[in-house]
Amino acid sequence: MLAGLDLAVREVNDTGGILGRPLELMVRDTAADPQKAIAAVDELAGLGVVALVGEYHSVVARAAAARADALGLPFLCSSAVLDTLTEQPTDWVARLAPAQSHGWQIYADFLLGAGHRRIAVATQPSVYWASGTRILRDYLTPRGGTILELDMRALAPTAVCDEVVKHRATALLLLVGHPEPAVSIVKSVRRDPRLAEILIGAPAGQPEFAEWATLLGDDGISIPFLRYMPEQLNSLGVRVEASLRERLAEAPSFVAFEGYDTLTVLADVLRSNGVDRTRSAESWSRVAVEGTRGKIQFTRTPGINVWQWAWPPVQVVDRDPNEPDRFRILHIG
Template sequence: MGAVRIGVLVPLSRPGWLEAGQQLLGGMELAVREVNAAGGVDGRPVELLVRDTAADPARAAAAVTELAGLGVAALAGEYHSVVARAVAARADELGVPFLCSSAVLDALTARPTDRVARLSPAQSHGWRIYGDHLLAAGHRHLAVATQRGAYWESGTRILRAHLAAHGGSVLELGIDPAAVCDALAASDATAVLLLTGFPDPAVPLVRALRQDPRLAGLLIGAPAGQPEFTEWAALLGPAGAGVPFLRYLPERLSPLGARVADALHGQFGREPSFVAFEGWDTVTVLAAMLGSATTKWADVRVTGTRGPIRFEQVPGIGVWQWAWPPVQVADRDPADPDRFRILHTG
C-alpha cells in the first residue's frame, strides 16, 4: 500500500503572512518525520501534499478540489480565517475531513458539519480574554484601526460587546496613519488596536503612532498576533515592543512540548512561534485519527505539545472544536525586544 497523503493548505507567498505559513508547515513536517520514524500510520508512511494559498480563498478552494482528486485522506492547515472558511466549505462539499490548524473565525462553516474540526480557539474565546487583559489594565475606552474583512469586523464586534458590558467603548477608525493619529489625539481612547494586515498597513501605523508626541503613553495592541513573528521585530525594532498580542501557548511547556520546541529551534534556527506547535499537533491528531478504526473527531484523544487534545461540540461553533487551547496575552519586552513577556493567561 502507498503513503497516507494529507493535503496541506498554508500561506507561503504574499499577501499571506509568510512566516506564519512557514512556521505552520515546519511544525507539520517535523511531526511527519516523527510519525514515519515510529512506523507511520498502520505501517504506511505519511506524505504531505503542500499547496500555497497566498491568503486567497478562491485559490485555496481550487487547491482543495485538486487535492481531493489526488485522493488525500484528509486536509490540514491554513492560518487566515477567510481562507480557512473557503477550505472548510469546499472540503465539506467533497466529503474530505479537514483539520483547521490556526484560523479562529467563529463561523468557520455556514452550517454545522462533522467533517471539519479545529485546533485553534474560536475568535470569540481568545479575543474576550484579550479584552479582559485590557480591562484589568484600566483600558475601557479603545480605538481600533481596522480594515474591511470578516475577520477584522468580527473582532471589532467581539471587543465592542465585551467592553460595553463593563461600561467601555470602542471607536472605529480607518488605516491612514495621519488620520488615525489625529482622531486618537482628539479622543478619550487610552489604547488603539491594530486590526490590520501585516506588514502593511500595520508597520506604517506603528511608526506613525510612536512618532506622534500627542500620543505618548497610548497603548498599541495587536490581538491578531503580528508581533509574534521575527519580521515584526526586524521591521520595527524597539518601536515594536510593548504591543500586546494573543498567542496559544501554556505558561510552561510540558516535557513533550519542550522536546518539540528544541527540535523546532534546531529546524528554524530560532525560537518557534505558537503556530509551529499548532502544525505539529495537527499532524499528530490526524495520524491518530487515520490510524484508528473510527474517523470521528469525538473519538480522538491525543497528547499534544500544549496539553491533552480532544474535540467537542461547542454552542455557536459549527465544527468540532478543541475547547480550549491555552491562551496568553504577551508582548515583546521593551528592555529586550527579542524576549517575550506573558501579561495575562486565560
C-alpha cells in the same frame, strides 16, 4: 506552520508510519486567497488524500472548510480562528485553534484589567476584522467600554494619531494587515509625543513573528497580542521546541506548535480508523491526544459548527522591552 507539520510527519514515519505505510505531506499554498484554497481542496481531493490540514488565514480557512464539507473530506484546521468556519454544523471539520470570540474576549478582559475603557481600532474591510471589532464592542460596551472604529481606507497613519488624540482613546488596536499598514501605524504613533502613554495592541498576533521585530526594532516592543501557548511547555513541547528552533534557525511561533499538534492528532485518528475518510470524520469526538500544549479533545461548542478543541491555552503577551526576543506574559485566559 509548515515546519511543525513536516516535523510531525517525519516523526510519524520514523516510527513506522500509518499502518505500515509512510505518511506523505502534499503542500499547496493558498496564498491567502479563498479561490485558490477552493481550487487546492478540489485538486487534493481528486488526488485521493485522506485528509486536509493546515491554514492560517481565517477567511481562507472558511472557504476551504466549506469545500471540504461539500466533498466529504476530513479537514483538521490548524490555526484559523473565525467562529463561523462553516454555515451549518458538520462532522467533516475539526479545529485546534480557539474560536475568535473566546480569545478576543480574553483580550478584552486584559484591556479592562489594565484600565482601558476608551479604545480605538484601526481597521480594514474584512470579515475577520469586522468580527473582531464586533466581539470587542459586544464584550466591552456592557462593562463601560467604548470602541472607536478608524477606517484605514480613509486615514493615513498620521491621521490615525489625530483621531486617537481627538477622542481621548487610551488604547489603539491594530486590526489591519501586516506588514502594512500595521508597521506604518506603529511608527507614526511612537513618534507622536501626544501619544507617549497610549497602549498599542494587536490581538491578531502580528508581533509574534520575527519579521515584526526586524521591521520595527524598539518600536515593536510592549504591544500586547494573543498567543496560544501554555505558561510552561510539557516534555513533548520542550523537545519539539528544540527541534523546531534548529530547523527554523529562530524561535518557533505558536503557529509552528499548532502545525505539529495537527499532524499528531491526525496520525492518531488514522492509526485508529485507517484511511477511510468517513471513519476519520466520525472519530473527532473520540480524540484524546497529548499535544505540545496540553491534552487535545474535541467537543461541540455552542455557536461553533465544527468540532472544537475547547480550549487551547490562551495568553496575552508582549515583547519584553529589555529582551525583545522574549515574550512577557501579561494575562492568562
